[in-house]
Amino acid sequence: MGSEEETKLLESTSAKVEKARSARAQRRLRALTVGSFLSRYGIYFAFVFLVIVLAIISPPFFTASNIMDILRQISVIGILAVGQTVVIITAGIDLSVGSILALSAVMAASFAHPGQYPLIVPLIVGLAGGLICGTINGVLIAKSRLAPFIVTLGMMTAARGMALVYTSGRPVFNLSNGYDTIGTGYLFGIPLPVVIFIIVILFGVFTMRYTRFGRYVYAVGGNEMAAKASGINTDRILIAVYILQGVLAGVAGIVLSSRVMSASPSLGEGYELDAIAAAVIGGTSLMGGIGTISGTVVGALIIGVMNNGLDMLNVSSYWQLIVKGAIIVFAVFLDKKTKG
């Protein structure tokens, strides 16, 4: 009798154990799928969460005018970050965007005095400045096989120097109304810098997702040797990518100088790091081959929203830097953790 009960007990416990085990396995499976979902869209959730929290603790945060302010604030960094994402996907980096921005800005502004030239002239000059710098970066990186870090570090210093030489170190003032409108005007109630940012985003998303060029960028960044062996002219892709980034820095320079209605040779100092931060927070891998424009846009939004929210909560800008630094590291840590 006793032994029979024992057997029964044993059976029922083993059944229980079995059940618990399968339940645990199922839970793990679910956790895993939730995990992989989060890792894919985690950054978007983090952003939504951040917005909700700020909207609750600071009601003026979630107003149309404040949201427009945030978008305007991040538009310049955002334009640079779109280009930076493309560069980083090729396993490169561009440290010179802040300096190219300044050089383009002072060049453009010097042709933008009232009554001097039609508006198109300063725009072309500004973009050309970015194009030339980007071309030099790209050719040096692709043809002489120098590390992107080194080439663009050199360009970062040299372009800043050129901006200073060009202006003798003095800001360019007295810009035409037409030029200033680019940074201060509105289209359908949306600030023009934001409109330009949105156009750049759409262009970036389209290029990276729906064009052969975009596919090749991923291929070069994922495995340059395999890309070459597949018949891709990898040098041409690399050069094009740095040119693109240079031109976007030119766009950013025009937007920034027209917004502040002057072009100082010290514009955009440190912007390259913010652009890299936005890309990295958005999940772009510094190893190359992985990253999306939409991720980067959210990365830029997180930085912008955080700055704005902390402003509203009267947190000093000194502290904001500490928070920003922590976010960059934490975002990449999360990305690494969830992607295992």
Next chain:
Amino acid sequence: MNTEVPILKMEHISKSFGGVPVLIDVNFELSRSQVHAVTGENGAGKSTLMKILAGVHHADSGRILLNGNEVNVRSPKSAISMGIAMIQQELNPVREMTVSENIFLGKEPCFGSTGVVNRNKQRQLARNLFQTLDFPLDPDAKMGSLSVAEMQMAEIAKAVSYNSSFIIMDEPTSALSGREVEKLFKIIDSLKSRDIAVIYISHKLDEIFRIADVITVLRDGKYIETRPVSEFDHNTLVRLMVGREIHEMFPKTNVSAGPITVAVEGLTKAGVFTDVNVQAHRGEVLGIAGLMGAGRTELVETIFGLRQADAGTVRVNGVELKIKSPADAMEHGIALITDDRKLKGLNLTASVRDNITLVNLKSYSRYGQILRLKKENEVVDTEIEKFRIKTRNRYQPVGTLSGGTQQKVILSKWLLANPDIIIFDEPTRGIDVGAKAEIYGIISNLAQHGKTIVVVSSEMQEIIGLSDRVIVLYHGRVTAEFQRNEFDQESIIRAAMGK
């Protein structure tokens, strides 16, 4: 049967990655001084099982017993402290450090407890180790200057220095030449005589039959069978590994060679290959045999434009080509399926789709730039089905697929471009029997359909089984040419050794 306690026992090991089961209730037992081969196709779970043993992965369930005592292998470090040593497939030593520094990394002999390394003692200990194992290694040589075989010896010495009672070797011959393989087998024999057991992971059947005492077969993450080697023959082993009969490894049909399509004349690259003259015919499989370093890969990569020649010409259908880049070669219908999948073949971070259509992307673009994703996806899905590419869907990153599946992705990628001249460089390196047979079938089929096929291979069986004609390279020169009816393994090997 053996009644003594096995030195290692793994019971009911299960493991899944991301919800996909990789090992299901696997058992494994190792006896003293036994060479135990663990075999199975790629993705069978061999490596995962061993990585669990070596503390790299953790089992979801099951237990590990060493000499009858249950142990918890938490990390590679704890595995080492228990005397579990694994020689990885891809060795990863600190190349800038010396051999002895590598061997004693993390357990350097010091002056007392000062923490200052006693370099003389370290060197002496390494030298003693090499002497007892009869390894011709210099303790002071830089690790990076060693050949793969020598690095492996250093790793084995390191494992022995842990006083391990067994050593795990994961595909140890994958980067070794024929002679080095022989040497490795001698080393394994001597380990056995020193009472050290070896777990030998491999899917190379001839090696397993040469060296193993006992064979365990895994398939699709499941334990299939363990038996002494004497109870297996070639066919049963293949059947157990693949789970089905493979009727013909080399479905060779006699094709009459067509006109010459590729003619290489006097092709020379200083120090690599000299005055190479080769012709390949339409409908023919031309094998290029030779030892590693004979210049085979360099030769085909030069024809494909990945390298530049110093002299000589390449003609395709009688027209002399100026090939400066792979793009030029592709324009003339040449494709090269490169030897190193991870290095030259695939973008591992990208999806199956993005890899398959990379070569041929222009045909899925409007105005040469804008991708026609719908058409592309359709083509990719057909390819996945056609080549039986084992993937969850077209978006799965190629890096997560098994070696054989990756190789099929490369094949699909190149064949989509519909080339006329297809050069295969080591088309089946590191892939399992089942996938091999499929790839051989594809190659023969292509020849039958009037393609010109060139196969570079280090596997003699492959060369003999596939080729209609074989040329042999030795030190960058063509030393012999054989027609199919005069093939003979020995004379090919002799020519490859320059005799």
